[in-house]
Amino acid sequence: MAWLKIVVGAGVLAVLIILNVAWSLYKKRHIFEFAKNFNGFRFYPIFGNYWQLKNIGYSDYFDAVRVVAKEVGLPFNFWYGHSYLHVTDDAEAIKVILDHPDCLDKSSSYNILKVLFEDCLLVYKADEWKVRRKFFSKSFNQPILNSYVHYFYKNSNVLVDVLHNDYEDLFSVFGRYTFDTFCDIIVGKSYNLQTDPSNRLIDEMDAMQKYMAEISVATVTFGFPLHLKALLTNGWSALSLINKLKKLSSSMTDLRRKELQKYPVVGSQISFLDAMISRGNLFHPSIISKELLIFLVAATDTTGNSLTFTFTLLGMHPEIQQKVYEEVITEIGRDAPIETDHLPKLKYTERVISESLRLFPPVFIVGRHINKDIQIGDKIFPKGTNVLVYTFALHRNSKYWPNPKKFDPDRFLPEEIAKRPPSCYIPFSEGPRNCIGKLYAMMSMKVVVANVIRNFRISSKYRSVDEMEMRGLITIRTKNDIDCHFSPRN
Numbered sequence: 001m002a003w004l005k006i007v008v009g010a011g012v013l014a015v016l017i018i019l020n021v022a023w024s025l026y027k028k029r030h031i032f033e034f035a036k037n038f039n040g041f042r043f044y045p046i047f048g049n050y051w052q053l054k055n056i057g058y059s060d061y062f063d064a065v066r067v068v069a070k071e072v073g074l075p076f077n078f079w080y081g082h083s084y085l086h087v088t089d090d091a092e093a094i095k096v097i098l099d100h101p102d103c104l105d106k107s108s109s110y111n112i113l114k115v116l117f118e119d120c121l122l123v124y125k126a127d128e129w130k131v132r133r134k135f136f137s138k139s140f141n142q143p144i145l146n147s148y149v150h151y152f153y154k155n156s157n158v159l160v161d162v163l164h165n166d167y168e169d170l171f172s173v174f175g176r177y178t179f180d181t182f183c184d185i186i187v188g189k190s191y192n193l194q195t196d197p198s199n200r201l202i203d204e205m206d207a208m209q210k211y212m213a214e215i216s217v218a219t220v221t222f223g224f225p226l227h228l229k230a231l232l233t234n235g236w237s238a239l240s241l242i243n244k245l246k247k248l249s250s251s252m253t254d255l256r257r258k259e260l261q262k263y264p265v266v267g268s269q270i271s272f273l274d275a276m277i278s279r280g281n282l283f284h285p286s287i288i289s290k291e292l293l294i295f296l297v298a299a300t301d302t303t304g305n306s307l308t309f310t311f312t313l314l315g316m317h318p319e320i321q322q323k324v325y326e327e328v329i330t331e332i333g334r335d336a337p338i339e340t341d342h343l344p345k346l347k348y349t350e351r352v353i354s355e356s357l358r359l360f361p362p363v364f365i366v367g368r369h370i371n372k373d374i375q376i377g378d379k380i381f382p383k384g385t386n387v388l389v390y391t392f393a394l395h396r397n398s399k400y401w402p403n404p405k406k407f408d409p410d411r412f413l414p415e416e417i418a419k420r421p422p423s424c425y426i427p428f429s430e431g432p433r434n435c436i437g438k439l440y441a442m443m444s445m446k447v448v449v450a451n452v453i454r455n456f457r458i459s460s461k462y463r464s465v466d467e468m469e470m471r472g473l474i475t476i477r478t479k480n481d482i483d484c485h486f487s488p489r490n
């Protein structure tokens with residue numbers, strides 16, 4: 001009779017699974033209706049578009065989005081198991097979504113970040129996020145940021161020394177600058193990664209992204225066994241790296257707490273870390289170090305990679321490089337320290353950085369979850385849709401950017417900006433949940449570009465941006481070492 005029990009048990013389990021799948025599909029009937037308006041692969045229950053993606057082949061997350069977009073055309077539907085993703089490069093839809101109060105939650109594609117980083121500003125659900133964001137925003141006002149320029153300059157001098165010598169990988173060089181600067185400012189201690197090539201932390205942060213990318217692409221189906229396989233292979237490596245970073249962030253928090261006990265800071269113009277520590281009743285120490293970690297991660301690769309692309313583009317365009325150089329020499333001079341007042345005067349330099357962020361937006365895709373039906377144009381985007389704003393494609397969409405692959409900083413002259421829809425340029429995302437470090441990043445990059453360009457001539461062998469093959473999960477960089485060289489000016 002034992003076999004009968006097994007057969008009945010298996011039968012009950014099968015019926016439960018079928019009912020569960022059927023219920024999950026029934027709940028999504030409005031989404032299936034909506035999806036008919038767009039391109040995409042055929043949907044398969046349980047697997048979504050897993051098999052089609054596997055068949056067309058891709059090397060990582062960046063590549064997966066790119067190949068599907070090429071195969072089916074944008075905007076497109078993608079089924080991650082039973083989770084619906086709408087991938088778009090349409091500025092009108094993007095504006096509505098990023099500004100909308102019912103689209104503040106992150107899309108399901110951030111689940112991997114939630115697992116690894118747990119709760120933090122980047123992934124909080126809307127209600128929690130609003131309270132925290134209000135608190136942190138106070139530490140990113142202009143007077144506070146102005147007080148950071150001295151640290152950008154100090155660390156950019158170390159960077160100039162590094163560029164005079166041999167180095168392994170340019171992304172790592174600029175990542176080390178952003179890491180050191182951030183710690184110098186926020187933690188009150190420099191970790192001197194710039195001068196210690198044996199410290200591999202920046203490379204490890206990149207490796208962690210690679211593991212996470214592999215996990216998230218491997219889990220395109222919600223079938224648990226496949227999750228398990230991905231977790232066992234890359235998950236373990238990702239977890240041990242994240243634990244190392246968590247320990248580091250916790251030791252930074254302790255260090256800063258002790259420093260503040262000895263030398264308390266007064267007033268309201270203080271960094272977000274000092275603000276959290278001084279409001280210990282609101283923030284448990286473990287929360288403080290989680291928040292610090294996400295800021296550190298969010299600041300490092302983004303700014304570092306963007307600087308790498310900016311210098312490479314300048315190396316490809318000597319005439320534009322010359323104009324930046326002349327502006328820097330006129331406004332600051334050959335050797336004078338770079339100060340806060342100089343930065344607004346570097347107008348051409350700012351256009352160059354903006355154009356570099358257009359061609360190579362470090363965060364190439366951002367995701368939102370729609371919590372209520374919303375009308376966009378003549379369509380209702382249904383509740384439950386995950387929208388992936390494909391910034392990389394938006395920034396190269398010829399509908400908004402004539403000759404999109406041309407590096408042309410004058411696209412950012414005020415009269416040219418006025419000709420475009422507002423949301424076709426969003427390197428820092430848009431709306432209430434945009435990048436909190438946008439001004440910090442722009443100021444830091446301006447100081448570095450100015451200081452490096454007055455010390456070096458830059459060259460690169462590339463003739464077109466297409467020669468740079470990209471990879472990425474959260475931030476993008478080139479698959480191979482980037483070709484960009486710095487020769488000292490006399």
Ligand code: HEM
Pocket residue numbers: 121122123133294295298299300302303306361362363366367427428429433434435436437438440441
């Ligand atoms: C070129 C440099 C940078 C770029 C391109 C960039 C881009 C972005 C983007 C696109 C987002 C939105 C992500 C999403 O919706 O999923 C974001 C969020 C964020 N960024 Fe940045 N970022 C940069 C530098 C920085 C810096 C320097 C900091 C810190 C000092 C920072 C801290 C953050 C944080 C904490 C968030 C989450 C904000 C929230 O959800 O309220 N970023 N960044």
